[in-house]
Amino acid sequence: MFGIKIFTDWDIPENNITPEEIYLNRRKFLGNVGKLGGNILALSTLSNLLNPKEVFSVNSFSNESISQNENNITDLRDKITSEVLTSSYNNFYEFGTNKSDISFLAKKLPVENWKIKIEGLVHEPRILDVDKIIQAMPLEQRVYRLRCVETWSAIIPWSGFPLRELIKMSSPLSTARYIKFKTFIDPNIAPGQKNRFWEPWPYVESLSMSEAMHNLAFVAVGMYGHQLNPQNGAPIRLVVPWKYGFKSIKSIDVIEFVKDRPNTFWQTVSPLEYDFWANVEPDVPYAKWDQRFEVLLGKTKKEKTMLYNGYAAQVAKLYS
Ligand code: MTE
Secondary structure, three states, X not given: OOOOOOOOOOOOOHHHHOOHHHHHHHHHHHHHHOOOOOOOOOHHHHHHHHOHHHHOOOOOOOOOOOOOOOOOHHHHHOOOOOHHHHOOOOOOHHHOOOHHHHHHHHHHOOOOOOEEEEEEOEOOOEEEEHHHHHHHOOOEEEEEEEEOOOOEEEEEEEEEEEHHHHHHHHOEOOOOOEEEEEEOOOOXXXXXXXXXXXXXXXXXXXXXXXXXXXXXXXXXXXXXXXXXXXXXXOOOEEEOOOEOHHHOOOOEEEEEEEOOOOOOHHHHHOOOOOOOOOEOOXXXXXXXXXXXXXXXXXXXXXXXXXXXXHOHHHHHHHHO
């Protein structure tokens, strides 16, 4: 039911974990709102973003058992990664390969008045205004683990809504079996797209419809209580916490519903290394890396990587 916060095994009570810098960022964000251009959120939406517990989504795991794995509330509560780190160490190949350059280079991304094209197997193709999507959605905050295939990880508080809400809004046909996402393409803004090595642009990702309809599949429009940073995929990105981070496509430009499984960006770049599913499976060496361990940003000690990144209780049944 709307307005009721139901705590689940993957969910972290935001008021218990907010480090000071997040609180300060919220104040800064509020202060900056008046200066923003065409991408200003309605005040009610803005306050929802900042007080997500007041608008918790109807979607919850009330029927899911509480998992006893290491990804429970107490495990993550004290481990949220500093935004200083998650906003300065980024993968966004459109802007280059040097992780520490992205925050500077992505400032060129024009995130105002962003629109998403809805195409393919839908009742009616549409162009959706991201500000209007945000206003229409049941915004909530979720703290998720992000596990990069390169064996680093982070724990990030996202603001957004379940992907399935956007799917409902898009009204796909029953023949759609996969959902395909494309990032914007503009080499003048994103110099990495001039790099022929990483062809073909744009960055493409995809989920099966059953994965996309899972409650954990999330669309983020904010992080740490403010709008997404450009380097983290502003103004709208995917977050699929049980898969390697490269599935969580940033700055989405097109959503297409299709019948056949699409080729994704990394599959196309290196088909022998990257597969479509890319679920976090520590016992399966993946791409260039041994996936049994990971290091959280800001830490030096290795941690054991968990099956499905700790979300096995929720998602394993998708694959059984
Ligand atoms: N989306 C686009 N469009 N381009 C990218 O290069 N990199 C992916 C993913 N989404 C990427 C992308 C990878 S490899 C990871 S690990 C995450 O974004 C990193 O997200 P972050 O920089 O917000 O931590």
